Amino acid sequence: TPEIRPLVAGNWKMNGTRSALPQIKAIAEGIEGPLGAKLDVLLCPPSTLLYVATALCDESPLLIGAQDCHQQVSGAHTGDVSAEMIADCFGTHVIVGHSERRKDHAETDHLVRAKAEAAHAAELTAIVCIGETGDERSAGQALDVLKRQLDGSLPDGLTAQNTVIAYEPVWAIGTGVTPTPDDVKAAHAFIRAELTSRFAEEGARTRILYGGSVNPRNAATLMAIDNVDGCLVGGASLKAEDFLAIYRVY
Numbered sequence: 053t054p055e056i057r058p059l060v061a062g063n064w065k066m067n068g069t070r071s072a073l074p075q076i077k078a079i080a081e082g083i084e085g086p087l088g089a090k091l092d093v094l095l096c097p098p099s100t101l102l103y104v105a106t107a108l109c110d111e112s113p114l115l116i117g118a119q120d121c122h123q124q125v126s127g128a129h130t131g132d133v134s135a136e137m138i139a140d141c142f143g144t145h146v147i148v149g150h151s152e153r154r155k156d157h158a159e160t161d162h163l164v165r166a167k168a169e170a171a172h173a174a175e176l177t178a179i180v181c182i183g184e185t186g187d188e189r190s191a192g193q194a195l196d197v198l199k200r201q202l203d204g205s206l207p208d209g210l211t212a213q214n215t216v217i218a219y220e221p222v223w224a225i226g227t228g229v230t231p232t233p234d235d236v237k238a239a240h241a242f243i244r245a246e247l248t249s250r251f252a253e254e255g256a257r258t259r260i261l262y263g264g265s266v267n268p269r270n271a272a273t274l275m276a277i278d279n280v281d282g283c284l285v286g287g288a289s290l291k292a293e294d295f296l297a298i299y300r301v302y
């Protein structure tokens with residue numbers, strides 16, 4: 053198996069005003085040093101803070117990304133943000149297909165794929181989120197759901213550079229509950245097999261993050277699982293101290 057550089061990513065969701073900028077600064081300063089050379093660290097604040105965040109992290113290895121983009125380049129889409137606008141703010145990544153967007157905004161796999169393609173066209177890395185609900189897991193359909201989401205949400209142009217997969221079981225997001233290490237291992241092995249079968253070498257090297265209630269206590273266990281190439285962190289990324297503690301498990 054190829055050596056994959058881990059990615060620790062934070063998703064602030066709809067949290068954070070200018071008063072949170074010292075937290076971003078603290079994260080940026082906290083990842084200076086030798087450990088920072090071993091992995092990538094990304095923070096996705098709300099889009100209102102994107103430009104000021106990248107300006108603040110100008111001299112830092114901390115990467116800044118967005119939480120969503122529109123599928124089209126520009127036009128009459130009131131309230132939406134294009135991939136090019138994110139790139140223009142020096143963002144490097146964009147999350148697409150987060151379960152909260154799939155639910156709150158009825159985003160389909162087809163739409164998520166179009167958003168990932170828009171991200172690629174703007175030279176952003178798309179972090180494509182997939183994951184089953186609690187009901188789907190109870191019904192024994194978890195892997196079927198992941199297959200359908202992978203098939204439907206990933207563009208043909210996927211490379212290990214332009215795409216990251218985030219496996220986020222919906223029932224584990226913001227609940228403090230995580231799957232067992234065996235369940236994480238099985239899901240990530242399944243995703244890896246699907247990626248390799250469709251995208252060959254690029255799929256073998258694509259990062260697969262785990263997300264859902266990652267915190268400083270459980271991160272070491274989760275990050276040690278086969279085919280877990282980092283994490284997507286919601287709640288615990290809001291405090292620099294907690295986010296840095298997760299980063300330090302590497």
Ligand code: PEP
Nearest residue numbers: 225226263264265286287
């Ligand atoms: C997320 O929303 O991507 C997430 C993983 O949230 P939390 O860490 O709060 O469960």
